[in-house]
Amino acid sequence: MRLPCPICGARDHREFYYQGAAVMLDRPEPDAGSDVWDEYLHLRPNVPGAHDELWSHDAGCGAWLRVTRNTVTHEVIGAVLASEVSR
Amino acid sequence: MRFSGLRVLKEGLTGNKGWEPHWRNPEPKPEYDIVLIGGGGHGLATAHYLAKIHGLTNVAVLEKGYLGGGNVGRNTTIVRANYMMPGNSEFYSHSLKLWEGLEEDLNYNVMHSQRGLINLFHSDGQRDAFARRGNRMIAQGDDAELLDTAGVRKLLPYLDYDQTRFPIYGGLYHKRGGTARHDAVAWGFARSASDRGVDLIQQCEVTGIDVEGGVVKGVQTTRGPIRAKKVGMVAAGRSGQVAAMAGLTLPIESHVLQAFVTEGLKPCIDHVISYGMGHFYISQSDKGGLVFGGDLDMYSSYAARGNLPLAEHVAEAAMTLMPMIGHARMLRSWAGIMDMSPDGSFIMDKTDIDGLFVNTGWCYGGFKATPASGHTFAHLLATGNPHPTTAQHRLDRFRTGVGIMDEEATGSQHNLH
Numbered sequence A: 001m002r003l004p005c006p007i008c009g010a011r012d013h014r015e016f017y018y019q020g021a022a023v024m025l026d027r028p029e030p031d032a033g034s035d036v037w038d039e040y041l042h043l044r045p046n047v048p049g050a051h052d053e054l055w056s057h058d059a060g061c062g063a064w065l066r067v068t069r070n071t072v073t074h075e076v077i078g079a080v081l082a083s084e085v086s087r
Numbered sequence B: 001m002r003f004s005g006l007r008v009l010k011e012g013l014t015g016n017k018g019w020e021p022h023w024r025n026p027e028p029k030p031e032y033d034i035v036l037i038g039g040g041g042h043g044l045a046t047a048h049y050l051a052k053i054h055g056l057t058n059v060a061v062l063e064k065g066y067l068g069g070g071n072v073g074r075n076t077t078i079v080r081a082n083y084m085m086p087g088n089s090e091f092y093s094h095s096l097k098l099w100e101g102l103e104e105d106l107n108y109n110v111m112h113s114q115r116g117l118i119n120l121f122h123s124d125g126q127r128d129a130f131a132r133r134g135n136r137m138i139a140q141g142d143d144a145e146l147l148d149t150a151g152v153r154k155l156l157p158y159l160d161y162d163q164t165r166f167p168i169y170g171g172l173y174h175k176r177g178g179t180a181r182h183d184a185v186a187w188g189f190a191r192s193a194s195d196r197g198v199d200l201i202q203q204c205e206v207t208g209i210d211v212e213g214g215v216v217k218g219v220q221t222t223r224g225p226i227r228a229k230k231v232g233m234v235a236a237g238r239s240g241q242v243a244a245m246a247g248l249t250l251p252i253e254s255h256v257l258q259a260f261v262t263e264g265l266k267p268c269i270d271h272v273i274s275y276g277m278g279h280f281y282i283s284q285s286d287k288g289g290l291v292f293g294g295d296l297d298m299y300s301s302y303a304a305r306g307n308l309p310l311a312e313h314v315a316e317a318a319m320t321l322m323p324m325i326g327h328a329r330m331l332r333s334w335a336g337i338m339d340m341s342p343d344g345s346f347i348m349d350k351t352d353i354d355g356l357f358v359n360t361g362w363c364y365g366g367f368k369a370t371p372a373s374g375h376t377f378a379h380l381l382a383t384g385n386p387h388p389t390t391a392q393h394r395l396d397r398f399r400t401g402v403g404i405m406d407e408e409a410t411g412s413q414h415n416l417h
């Protein structure tokens, strides 16, 4: 599996650290309540198919990426810098 | 049909013509009292105990592929009771006791082999942690023995003790730990459930869960709709996908775990060994293959197929621990889809939908749980109340923070277990 880092180009996935679903980008307000925080921290749609996820290019440029990847085929559909899509 | 030594002898002398299929292959009925989604180890065990203990036989197990084709047929077969956290400790202790009587209970040879498990440690700090774990196991009523280097060397003379990088300081020896023949476990439970009247329906994928007014009414399947008073979701790696059919979102991420086996060799590894300086564990199957595995590939996956970097990583750990393995040729590798929970412990509970129950979050350790998972899930389905050994395994524990069982002390967060 290779991930297309917008800064470094296509690199072996060993260079990246996987954080999880990209829902992590939508951080709730501190006082949003325990249900909202539970959803943010723990609940995961986790459906097979196209999946938005966060990878950090640890052994490369160090950027956080939002990668779209098919979890059934491992096909990598695309990647953008997380800083460009987060609020 | 019962198995016995006499029967084997008789069949051997008469051309093995008297053996029958181990379970019926029925058409689905329009309605059942209980429908279980998933014919893996846990679904089949649940069916066995529902019938045997609770007398509930108007039950169907729906399996999208073939019985035992999921993780129950893909794991590295390690069975142990060396958990530490309250909640897990009593559950896995309960499970090991069920294992010890399982073959008589099922009249089936599941090849449960208590060959002993040795968890190696490689530093003073790790020794302290294993000493503590051993004490907790003993306090639970299970067995544990702390071995020093000489003690380990006596049992496992072939490890690389002289290396300077990760010297072996000793090991925690769990004598009642071991392995079992994974397929036979699925088949044994399946045969028993089927004999008692449970319908095991293969090639039957659940595609929808019918809920009306907050009450479960049945399921939609590739073989037509089936009504049910109660539905149990036991779909392991596909738990999230199944729960979504009822509009539920679970605290589960699906990941891929690989395993490997070498060509068949003469007996050389008598125990189950778990390396402490890398995720690596190994045992030898009765056919002679060295069966081993390591860590998750560490990205979400439904592929049941991993990538080469992890294979390389596992091979490196193997070579570091026991260089002799370099002489063996790798025969096959495969993978399964793991239902990973935030604290690394399982979930067994009712849901907010009346009559809908969930059994998930087994991470990479649910094979050893198979008898107790079935036993306790049957209890929950039949009585509506959790079994005492699963009282802590609530679905809402991550929201409330009450009863989290973070066995590895890494924090209760996805991607840490």
Ligand SMILES: Cc1cc2nc3c(=O)[nH]c(=O)nc-3n(C[C@H](O)[C@H](O)[C@H](O)COP(=O)(O)OP(=O)(O)OC[C@H]3O[C@@H](n4cnc5c(N)ncnc54)[C@H](O)[C@@H]3O)c2cc1C
Residues within 6 Å of the ligand: B037, B038, B039, B040, B041, B042, B043, B062, B063, B064, B065, B066, B068, B069, B070, B071, B072, B073, B074, B075, B076, B077, B078, B079, B204, B205, B206, B207, B234, B235, B236, B237, B238, B242, B257, B258, B259, B293, B334, B335, B336, B337, B338, B362, B363, B364, B365, B366, B367, B368, B369
């Ligand atoms: C490589 C590997 C090594 C492992 N090693 C160990 C080990 O050494 N020790 C240990 O204790 N555990 C181990 N495990 C974990 C253990 O195998 C699992 O936790 C356990 O088998 C999960 O429960 P199960 O047997 O019911 O799952 P499964 O066998 O996966 O059963 C779930 C079933 O649900 C079916 N299903 C899914 N969706 C649907 C649907 N929509 N409709 C109908 N059916 C559906 C699937 O086809 C599947 O057959 C390992 C797992 C893997 C993959």
Ligand SMILES: [Zn+2]
Residues within 6 Å of the ligand: A005, A006, A007, A008, A009, A057, A060, A061, A062, A063
């Ligand atoms: Zn980069």
